Amino acid sequence: MKRAIEFRLNGQAVHVEARGGQTLLELLRQELGLNGVKEGCGAGECGACTVIVDGQALTSCIFPALEVEGASVTTIEGLAAPDGTLHPVQEAFVRNGAVQCGFCTPGQILSAKALLDLNPHPSEEQIRTALEGNLCRCTGYQQIIEAVKAAAEDQP
Amino acid sequence: MSLPSQVGLSLARRGGLERVTGACLFGVDLAQPGDLHLFALRAGSGPARIQRLDLAAARAYPGVVAVFTAADIPGINRVGIIAKVKDQPILAEGQTRYPGDAVALIAAESLTAARAAARLARLELEPLPAVSDPRQALLPGAPKVGEAGNLLWEARVRKGDPDGALARAAVVVTNTYTTSKAEHAAIEPEGGRAWWQDGLVVVRASTQNPHHDRHDLARLLGLPEEGVRVIQAETGGGFGGKLDLGLQGFLALAAWHLKRPVVMTYTREESLAATAKRHGLVMEYTSAADEQGRLLLCQAEIFGDSGVYASYGPAVCVRAAVHASGPYRVPHVEAHSRLVYTNNAWCGAMRGFGVPQVALAHEGQMDELAQRLGLDPLEMRIINALRPGDETATGQRLGRSAGLVQCLEALRPHYGQWRREAARSEGQYLRGVGLGAMFYGIGNTAMSNPASARLEMDAEGRLCLFTGAAELGQGSDTVLCQIAAETLGWPAQDVRLVRGDTARTLNAGATSASRQTFISGNAVQLAAQGLRGLLLEQAAALLGAPPQDIALDHGGARAAGKGLPLADLLRGLQERGVVVQAVGDYDPPTTPLDPASGQGVPYPTYAFAAQAALVEVDADSGLTRVPQVAAAHDVGRAMNPRAVEAQIKGGVVMGLGYALMEEYTPRCSNLHQYHIPTIADAPRIVPIIVESDDEAGPFGAKGVGEPALIPTAPAVAGGLAQALGRRLFDQPFSLERIMAALMEGRKTERQKDEAGS
Ligand code: FES
Ligand code: FES
Numbered sequence: 001m002k003r004a005i006e007f008r009l010n011g012q013a014v015h016v017e018a019r020g021g022q023t024l025l026e027l028l029r030q031e032l033g034l035n036g037v038k039e040g041c042g043a044g045e046c047g048a049c050t051v052i053v054d055g056q057a058l059t060s061c062i063f064p065a066l067e068v069e070g071a072s073v074t075t076i077e078g079l080a081a082p083d084g085t086l087h088p089v090q091e092a093f094v095r096n097g098a099v100q101c102g103f104c105t106p107g108q109i110l111s112a113k114a115l116l117d118l119n120p121h122p123s124e125e126q127i128r129t130a131l132e133g134n135l136c137r138c139t140g141y142q143q144i145i146e147a148v149k150a151a152a153e154d155q156p
Numbered sequence: 157m158s159l160p161s162q163v164g165l166s167l168a169r170r171g172g173l174e175r176v177t178g179a180c181l182f183g184v185d186l187a188q189p190g191d192l193h194l195f196a197l198r199a200g201s202g203p204a205r206i207q208r209l210d211l212a213a214a215r216a217y218p219g220v221v222a223v224f225t226a227a228d229i230p231g232i233n234r235v236g237i238i239a240k241v242k243d244q245p246i247l248a249e250g251q252t253r254y255p256g257d258a259v260a261l262i263a264a265e266s267l268t269a270a271r272a273a274a275r276l277a278r279l280e281l282e283p284l285p286a287v288s289d290p291r292q293a294l295l296p297g298a299p300k301v302g303e304a305g306n307l308l309w310e311a312r313v314r315k316g317d318p319d320g321a322l323a324r325a326a327v328v329v330t331n332t333y334t335t336s337k338a339e340h341a342a343i344e345p346e347g348g349r350a351w352w353q354d355g356l357v358v359v360r361a362s363t364q365n366p367h368h369d370r371h372d373l374a375r376l377l378g379l380p381e382e383g384v385r386v387i388q389a390e391t392g393g394g395f396g397g398k399l400d401l402g403l404q405g406f407l408a409l410a411a412w413h414l415k416r417p418v419v420m421t422y423t424r425e426e427s428l429a430a431t432a433k434r435h436g437l438v439m440e441y442t443s444a445a446d447e448q449g450r451l452l453l454c455q456a457e458i459f460g461d462s463g464v465y466a467s468y469g470p471a472v473c474v475r476a477a478v479h480a481s482g483p484y485r486v487p488h489v490e491a492h493s494r495l496v497y498t499n500n501a502w503c504g505a506m507r508g509f510g511v512p513q514v515a516l517a518h519e520g521q522m523d524e525l526a527q528r529l530g531l532d533p534l535e536m537r538i539i540n541a542l543r544p545g546d547e548t549a550t551g552q553r554l555g556r557s558a559g560l561v562q563c564l565e566a567l568r569p570h571y572g573q574w575r576r577e578a579a580r581s582e583g584q585y586l587r588g589v590g591l592g593a594m595f596y597g598i599g600n601t602a603m604s605n606p607a608s609a610r611l612e613m614d615a616e617g618r619l620c621l622f623t624g625a626a627e628l629g630q631g632s633d634t635v636l637c638q639i640a641a642e643t644l645g646w647p648a649q650d651v652r653l654v655r656g657d658t659a660r661t662l663n664a665g666a667t668s669a670s671r672q673t674f675i676s677g678n679a680v681q682l683a684a685q686g687l688r689g690l691l692l693e694q695a696a697a698l699l700g701a702p703p704q705d706i707a708l709d710h711g712g713a714r715a716a717g718k719g720l721p722l723a724d725l726l727r728g729l730q731e732r733g734v735v736v737q738a739v740g741d742y743d744p745p746t747t748p749l750d751p752a753s754g755q756g757v758p759y760p761t762y763a764f765a766a767q768a769a770l771v772e773v774d775a776d777s778g779l780t781r782v783p784q785v786a787a788a789h790d791v792g793r794a795m796n797p798r799a800v801e802a803q804i805k806g807g808v809v810m811g812l813g814y815a816l817m818e819e820y821t822p823r824c825s826n827l828h829q830y831h832i833p834t835i836a837d838a839p840r841i842v843p844i845i846v847e848s849d850d851e852a853g854p855f856g857a858k859g860v861g862e863p864a865l866i867p868t869a870p871a872v873a874g875g876l877a878q879a880l881g882r883r884l885f886d887q888p889f890s891l892e893r894i895m896a897a898l899m900e901g902r903k904t905e906r907q908k909d910e911a912g913s
Contacts, residue, residue, distance in 0.1 A: 034178075035178070035181055035185040036177070036178020036179070037178075038182070038184070038185075038343075038344070038392075039184065039345075039421075040343045040344065040345065040424065040827075041424040041826055041827050042423055042424060042826075043424065043826045043827070043828065045424075045826060045827035045828050046343055046424075046827055048343055048344075075178065076176075076177065076178030077177070077178050079177070080177055086173075086176065086177070090176040090177065091176075093172075093176050094168060094172045094173060094176055095168070097166075097168070097169065097798050097799075097801075097802050099169060099172045099175045099176060100169070100393075100629035100630065100631070100802060100806065101342070101343070101344065101391065101392045101393040101628060101629025102171070102172075102174075102175030102176075102180055102390075102392065102629065103182060103342075103343045103344040103392030103393060103629075104343045104392075105175050105176055106176075106178045109176060127835075128835050128836050128838075129836070131835045132834050132835055132836045133834075134835070135343060135827070135832060135834060136343065136835075137340075137341055137342055137343050137393050137395070137806075137810065137832060138343075138393055138629045138630075138802075138806045139802060139805060139806050139809075140802075140804075140805030140806040140807070140808055140809035140810075140838060140841060141805075141809060141833075141834075141835040141838035142805050142838060142840070142841055143802060143805065144835065145835070145838075
């Protein structure tokens with residue numbers, strides 16, 4: 001079953017056909033060509049596929065595509081300003097060495113952004129809780145925590 | 157304007173920008189419209205004889221373009237990273253050895269069609285006798301798994317007079333340690349794309365070893381090596397799991413037959429079911445010391461299961477024996493290590509090649525000996541630490557770069573403070589502080605393992621480094637450019653890089669064994685010296701000064717008050733028709749090990765490290781946390797301190813997972829059964845860099861990738877032993893095992909109370 005859906009993707013209105021049973025991850029990667037959203041497990045376990053839907057960070061690999069009808073979706077491609085200026089969280093990840101292989105990075109950054117949008121000055125515990133679903137096998141996480149703290153400090 | 161030293165600078169990681177914007181395409185991101193999708197039909201059970209494999213319905217499924225079996229492989233259907241034991245068919249021939257074996261490869265217009273077609277394949281398997289216990293695999297009459305018998309490999313190290321030493325010892329400790337299999341769990345699963353271009357099969361995939369891939373792919377396809385080009389895709393972590401030739405074989409086979417672009421990715425399930433694991437080992441140790449705590453003896457019997465294929469098993473087997481007695485002066489050593497084929501999931505390289513396993517044993521023994529002698533575990537290690545000029549168990553004399561004592565001393569303040577805190581702890585939380593120390597030989601064991609690199613400078617003075625060294629996230633791109641830049645006096649950020657492409661870069665060997673900073677680093681340095689030589693020669697001619705009196709950097713050359721802009725220098729070379737490029741080749745000096753005694757020089761140098769961990773156990777629930785770890789690493793010299801610290805932190809957390817939670821079984825179908833640490837588990841880590849200026853390393857550097865992980869689990873084990881009042885000998889130290897130890901402890905206490913009342 002296919003259905004036409006309409007939603008906002010990185011600030012732009014999109015109209016696309018989605019299938020029942022299709023995940024948001026599949027829709028974004030296969031139909032819309034957004035490769036910044038990664039698949040690490042396909043089972044809601046690793047967070048590599050994190051996107052923000054209506055302000056909430058969620059794992060797109062288990063989120064039905066049809067449910068984004070009318071919603072506002074942000075992926076890693078939508079974070080930097082049109083002129084290429086990085087979002088403060090992106091900037092902080094680069095500056096704090098929070099990126100190693102980088103495969104988990106888009107998901108980490110989006111979880112961090114969703115947190116900071118809601119809670120601009122989180123405690124370390126709150127950062128750990130918000131990012132608990134984003135696995136990283138490379139960094140040991142400490143630099144990620146530092147990056148989120150640094151991004152928080154940069155905020156007004 | 158003079159440039160600051162380009163090594164020792166914490167330059168930002170190359171490629172960081174693409175990774176935070178989502179622009180970076182990894183091996184799993186390469187699909188393009190019109191590509192064919194590949195899907196491997198796996199046996200699902202085994203060992204078994206293939207009675208029938210009827211693929212007619214699968215072939216007829218709409219969208220299916222081709223279905224391949226072993227019969228379609230034009231060359232040799234055996235791959236393997238170690239030349240002597242290439243034993244793995246990429247598609248089964250008549251029989252399967254274990255459930256993960258692939259029996260057919262389907263190429264279709266969509267992945268959905270390929271999967272649907274796979275379900276239509278009629279595969280009838282007749283079970284064959286299996287052997288899953290490695291001890292039984294060695295018994296006469298055991299089902300034969302290895303093509304040349306079930307003993308895959310055996311290694312011995314023997315030094316001094318072990319029997320005599322036992323008789324003279326003041327304390328002797330005998331224990332058996334076990335470890336389980338572990339999964340690499342790089343967050344990017346395996347993925348890649350292949351196509352046919354200008355008469356070549358081109359494969360672009362996640363890999364740690366592009367040149368080896370080309371070799372095995374050419375063999376598989378019956379082509380000369382020049383018939384295959386392998387390009388390393390941006391790779392989302394490896395940890396040893398992307399050393400084996402995995403889906404590259406499928407990609408190349410399909411692209412060669414179909415002359416069309418094909419893509420393939422493993423799902424996490426497939427990655428867990430069908431790729432290599434870390435070896436689980438059983439390690440029986442007897443260790444002895446004199447009254448002053450000086451080690452006299454280490455006897456180690458190491459035995460492990462390789463599963464159905466050899467992969468890097470021989471390297472793990474030998475390395476485990478060579479490192480069995482740990483980073484200590486031990487005059488009498490007897491280590492015997494064996495790996496055996498079984499019908500279990502196969503094992504290969506994983507960050508540390510057997511050393512994380514033996515470190516659990518040799519460090520457990522150090523703690524137990526210290527306890528028996530009434531010595532502090534830190535003092536016990538300092539007394540015995542290998543120092544410059546000492547001899548290792550293989551009789552190798554260490555050079556000046558052996559900084560274990562400095563590492564241990566650097567831990568002292570943290571260790572002391574945590575010990576005091578732990579001693580004060582009472583009530584619900586049981587605390588302990590443990591130590592782990594290690595040494596790790598840089599590069600492959602006792603064999604040639606060269607790397608080459610090339611540098612080129614264009615007419616504008618732009619420097620480009622060509623290296624085959626695979627970047628996996630650890631930072632070799634950045635560090636190798638820093639080494640080139642420093643040698644030449646160029647800014648590292650301006651160095652351009654071509655990496656991991658068999659058509660454009662020379663063989664650098666595998667990114668494994670913590671070897672690229674040291675071995676490729678030396679090759680890059682040699683190339684840079686060669687290029688510098690060309691520039692100096694030209695400058696000498698133009699300035700009329702001898703080369704040794706000339707100062708040269710990216711600004712140009714100067715001698716005796718005269719300056720020569722770089723542009724003039726390069727123009728001069730161009731006019732003479734000189735191509736400004738140079739190649740560096742480096743092969744670390746090693747000697748083969750004597751087969752009976754294991755004596756020899758297996759590595760050019762060793763990394764040393766020590767870590768301390770504070771461990772906290774909730775006495776009611778058994779829940780265990782490691783809030784703090786201090787990690788001191790002798791890296792020779794840190795080329796990029798922040799990158800070194802990043803390796804240390806990542807290694808500690810991987811080591812923590814190994815200690816507390818990671819255990820692969822065939823039931824682990826995804827990451828909810830195979831747990832790896834989350835941000836909530838991550839300790840506060842204090843990385844401490846110790847520099848000892850290695851004689852042979854580029855600018856004194858060694859390696860750190862694997863050493864980062866090795867001491868962590870032993871340190872956690874020590875902390876747990878203190879917290880629980882008893883040592884756990886079986887890794888992982890899971891909640892169940894910790895609970896059992898707590899219950900045991902309560903029982904003993906009750907018995908004591910009862911006896912006392
Ligand atoms: S891919 Fe979605 S959580 Fe792992
Ligand atoms: S940076 Fe590699 S998984 Fe996080």
